Amino acid sequence: MCKTGLVAVVGVPNVGKSTLINSLLGEKVAIVSEKAQTTREAQIGILTLGENQMLLIDTPGISKPRHLLDKKIMSDAMSRISESDVVLWIVDVSKSPREKDRQVIELILKSNYTNKIVIAMNKMDLLNPKHVISNTDLYRDLCPSAKWMLVSGLKQLNLDKLVEQILDLLPNGSKFYNDDEITDMSARKMASELMREASLKYLRDEIPHGVAVIVEAFDEKDGYVNIEAVLIVENDRHKSIVIGKNGNMIKRIGITSRLNIEKMMDKRVNLDTHVKVQYDWRNNPGKLQYVGY
Numbered sequence: 673m674c675k676t677g678l679v680a681v682v683g684v685p686n687v688g689k690s691t692l693i694n695s696l697l698g699e700k701v702a703i704v705s706e707k708a709q710t711t712r713e714a715q716i717g718i719l720t721l722g723e724n725q726m727l728l729i730d731t732p733g734i735s736k737p738r739h740l741l742d743k744k745i746m747s748d749a750m751s752r753i754s755e756s757d758v759v760l761w762i763v764d765v766s767k768s769p770r771e772k773d774r775q776v777i778e779l780i781l782k783s784n785y786t787n788k789i790v791i792a793m794n795k796m797d798l799l800n801p802k803h804v805i806s807n808t809d810l811y812r813d814l815c816p817s818a819k820w821m822l823v824s825g826l827k828q829l830n831l832d833k834l835v836e837q838i839l840d841l842l843p844n845g846s847k848f849y850n851d852d853e854i855t856d857m858s859a860r861k862m863a864s865e866l867m868r869e870a871s872l873k874y875l876r877d878e879i880p881h882g883v884a885v886i887v888e889a890f891d892e893k894d895g896y897v898n899i900e901a902v903l904i905v906e907n908d909r910h911k912s913i914v915i916g917k918n919g920n921m922i923k924r925i926g927i928t929s930r931l932n933i934e935k936m937m938d939k940r941v942n943l944d945t946h947v948k949v950q951y952d953w954r955n956n957p958g959k960l961q962y963v964g965y
């Protein structure tokens with residue numbers, strides 16, 4: 673019997689949701705950073721295993737909304753949870769549960785009618801052996817009916833066992849996507865995400881969270897992918913930080929972005945980047961739409 677279904681990958685920011693999806697797929701489809709609130713939009717990673725297919729929905733980390741953007745992000749994440757066949761709740765098992773984790777499982781139990789939940793107790797590579805029993809018990813107590821597994825997305829530990837547990841819970845059905853597809857995101861959108869990832873990597877404090885990327889042109893010619901992109905920032909001060917002294921920061925972001933886009937597309941890339949200000953874009957409905965949210 674073939675199994676197919678939607679798996680919402682849910683948890684507080686920074687627990688390793690996107691890393692786990694990339695590891696399960698064996699390819700980078702989602703951007704990752706050491707900063708919280710990296711993922712902004714739900715994205716599907718397609719895991720095909722013979723006749724079975726699991727659609728892993730990478731959701732943004734659930735947290736208290738501070739901007740209109742955060743509110744949109746949260747309502748999108750909640751609708752993904754309610755639509756899914758299985759919820760994969762990711763926690764950082766190297767730490768004991770915090771209030772934020774409790775709020776997430778409450779939301780999951782409220783939003784998802786199927787009640788098919790697997791807890792991926794992630795970052796087991798960081799778990800102190802003394803805390804294995806106490807921490808796993810604390811998370812299991814928060815949702816006693818759920819299946820659970822200690823895993824590490826980064827170190828690729830126990831991922832096959834986790835996949836088995838999820839497959840067990842998926843409904844019968846035939847595949848949605850072709851075997852060679854790994855994400856529903858276009859190459860153009862992935863390129864803009866890789867630029868946002870590079871911004872997260874090099875910029876500090878609040879600044880990277882106020883960056884949006886718009887790809888204005890994207891075409892292939894003579895074996896090259898030509899991309900023109902704009903980094904949108906919230907004010908003039910951020911603009912000068914993103915450009916940097918002698919343009920050094922934007923150059924750095926551009927080089928890393930180009931190398932990662934080349935890796936993703938397996939093609940040579942010409943990347944042209946500019947910086948523009950859209951005042952307070954994260955709080956303005958029209959501007960949010962303009963930058964693609």
Ligand SMILES: Nc1nc2c(ncn2[C@@H]2O[C@H](COP(=O)(O)OP(=O)(O)OP(=O)(O)O)[C@@H](O)[C@H]2O)c(=O)[nH]1
Binds near residue numbers: 712
């Ligand atoms: N040691 C260790 N680090 C991990 C593991 N999984 C993820 N990380 C690290 O945790 C950080 C956050 O990873 P992400 O995959 O971006 O986390 P996320 O849950 O998608 O975060 P948001 O999109 O912000 O909600 C990165 O620095 C990862 O390298 C793991 O299994 N072990």
Ligand SMILES: [Mg+2]
Binds near residue numbers: 710
């Ligand atoms: Mg993420």
